[in-house]
Amino acid sequence: VITTLDMPLQKLAEEQIQAGLAQVKRQGGDVAAMASEDVETGQVVSLVGGVDFSNPDYGQNNYARLRLPPGSSFKPYDYAALIENTNNFGAGSVLYDTQGPLEGYPCTNKARPKQGGNCLFDYDFRYPGPVTLRYALGGSRNVPAVKAMLIAGIDKTIETAEKLGLKSGYNCYADEDLTVEAPCYASSAIGDGAYLRLDEHVHALGSLSRGGVNIPQTYILKIDDAQDKTVYEWKKEKGEQAVREDTAYIINDMLSDPNASYFPAGRKPQRWNGWNFAMKTGTTNDAKDGWMTGYSTKYATAVWVGYHTRSKEMSGTMENMTQPIWQGWMRGAHNNLTPKNWEKPAGIKTLPAYVIRTHVGVGSVEPSPANDIFPSWYENTKKQSSAKKTIDKVSNKLATDCTPPRAKQEVTETDASSFSGDIFVDAGGANTTEQDDVHKCSDAKPGVRLTINNNGGSYSLVATVTQGTHPLSSDKFKGTVIFSVDGTELPGGSFQIDSPGTVTYQNFTGSGTITVTVIDSVLYDGSDSGTISGGGSSSAVSGLQVVGTTPTSATLQWNAYPGATGYIVGWKRGASTGSCSVSGTQATCSSLASGLHTFTVTATGVGGSPSASVDRNI
Structure with a gap:
């Protein structure tokens, strides 16, 4: 028997699992599993079913082929089913992340679940309001995901996931031993109470990477009998179009968008050496399962961590366990390969999209794109209502009287309801009204003092800068000192500054009103001026x-x-x-x-x- 395992990739998987096991144990787990597939062929190139085959209690459990609840890693299928089975949804369409009753979540008690509440919450217990599908998926928001499944239909969503590659099904059960199947409800949209196999999950995600085409998954390349007669030999099959190419491309594009991802800066794995990696995490509500799944045009892989009986709740952030393993394998597998990313289908539409200014996820970057991608069959018959707003460029929220002039920007934006297909919210659902919460009227502004030194034929202009309430510089807005004469910036007169101190402009010759301005990280400014009359060494x-x-x-x-x-x-x-x-x-x-x-x-x-x-x- 010749298997599909690629031994260098298998070795890489085993090494990453072992390297990550210490962190899994620190957070209360004791086992990890991983499967990886060659997207182009459907061949399983690496498989780690557990961490210690010799363990007498659970070492021979192959967790990569056991039924496990996927948590939020199921959400790509929710949005794939929504886009595939409607004509009014694309990446820039709106679902409202707001608190309210949904099927299975009556929301009559708004306390948190552990205090007896029955509303649907997100991991951060926030409701950011209208969000695009791109940011809902990238931010792993629960409310929009459940709405997506309900709009597409629970059965239709599960059918879509199974057509993509969940060959053994996505099933719910009436008993803890998983022997009596039961209907699935809306909670299955977020991987709660429903089960799949890890290796098939990898394959279904691989089908999205293949443009929606499901080809057979295989572990075997060739089987010869005792007489060396070949009884089976793998051949690549054409496969079936499980979802349309536009649907798959939009999901791939959203999952590989680092700006929409809730991962903080410095930990976003979606870009590496020219490759785009689609990535989705998963955590079950009881914190007994941690997932990281993802794929490129070349490989699809998934990591699961937990306790061997799934009876123990793990602590901390699941990504601290799963990301090092997943990322280590993906980077190692793609090392020295020529990057190839998804090609946009000809029918994809680029259209105006709802612009999000409310912060959605921990590390998401707002505002969201003013234009986004939609499937070729997309239709929006709603009348779009636009209004002018003055926003604060720092917080990306509505400006207030405390917002400094430099931070104010007038924009014309279309109301969220114009892009909404949310059947659970009134068509006039409120747009975000959050106001600038960075600037306070009591804030101290940065200061600057100008000193003009006559050097006998030229002048040195010295700015002494002090900090106000906010830092002088940030990644988004660098601290800046600008020298100008009679309102015109001097050549080479703009300097970046990170901390209080002095900045000098050398060898100025001429006359006029010299002004120095400091601009800090939240666009507060301060200035000072002096006059040089005439010219030469005796002019001022x-x-x-x-x-x-x-x-x-x-x-x-x-x-x-x-x-x-x-x-x-x-x-x-x-x-x-x-x-x-x-x-x-x-x-x-x-x-x-x-x-x-x-x-x-x-x-x-x-x-x-x-x-x-x-x-x-x-």
Whole structure:
């Protein structure tokens, strides 16, 4: 008998299982299983049924071929059935992730399940409102998944999964020994109370990768009898179109989208060396099963972890156990292979989609795309209603009076109900109304002080930056210091800054009003200004700065101007003006009202009236 096992890939699977077992045990499990398939042929290239074949209690259990509840790893089939069996759903269509009654979840008690509640909850006990199918699947949201199954039909969804490759079925049972079959209900949409085989799960996902085509799965390449006569030899078969190509492509595209994935930055596995990996996790409600499944155009694989009797609840996050195993195998298997990703079917439509601004998952990236993909048979007969909104670019929520001007952006967006096929929510279901929760009116803004140094023919412009309430820089918005003259940014005058300190613009020649602006990580800003009059080495007083303020006064200092016999210092606030008391190269300006003041120092006793100005709020 010649099997389909690829020995290097089999060795890789065994190594990854053993390497990950310590973490499984730390979280309360003691067994892991894994199966992998060559997508192009349906051949099983690696299989690990357990962790220790010699264990007398459970070592010979092949968990890769036993019935196991898939948890959320079943959800790709929910959305495949929904898209395949309707004409009003695509990746950008809306289902509402809101609390309310659904079949099997009467929601008469809104407490959490462990406190006796009977509503359907997500893993994070949040309801982000209208979400697209892309973000519902990537975020592993329970409410939209159950709705998807109910809209497509429970039986139709299970039939779709079985046609894709669950040859032994996706079944529910009336007894703990799994001997008496019973009807499946809506909870089967999230892999709760329903069972499948891991190796067949891998094969069904492989069918999605094949563009919806289910070819026979095989473990055997050839069988010869005792007389060396070949009694069986594998041949690739054409297979059957289980779901249409458009459906499969959309599922593949959504599952391989790192922005829609709830995985945090740094742990997103969907992109590697040019490959796109479709990935889905799974955790049963009782935390007795942890899954990670996924596929490329070349390989499909799944990892399951648990306790050998499935009687023990595991602790912590399942991905901490499953991801190292799954990711280690996928990367090893694809190493040195030329990347090949899914080709978009000719009939796929790219159309306007609902834009999500409410944060959906832990690591999802919003806003969601303004355009998304839909199947060729998609029809949307709803009248689209658009409205202008001012949003905060930092939180991606509605702007408030506390949102700084730089963070405000006016957008025209279509209401969620225009994209909704959700039969469980009124057509006028509320769009998100969440407001900017990053900016507070009490926040301290970043500060900057400008010092102009005369270097005898040119000037160095020095910005001294201080931090406000928020960090100066973030991954999304880098801290920035900008030097400008008379409102125009100087060439090379933009600098990134991560922490408080000084930034210097060297060798400025010319004249005008110099302004330096600091912009922090949430788009608050602060600025300071000074004036260089005329040109050359004798054109301006250097080093003018406000060194201290009180609610009614300001203290200034500057560098001595060569040949000056004295200095005149004054201030201006709107139409009001005044003079300041001068002592050497310092001045005190008193009896000031609140507001923006321009302070000017002018050297006397020299030609050209060299001066400098600086602005400061009092």
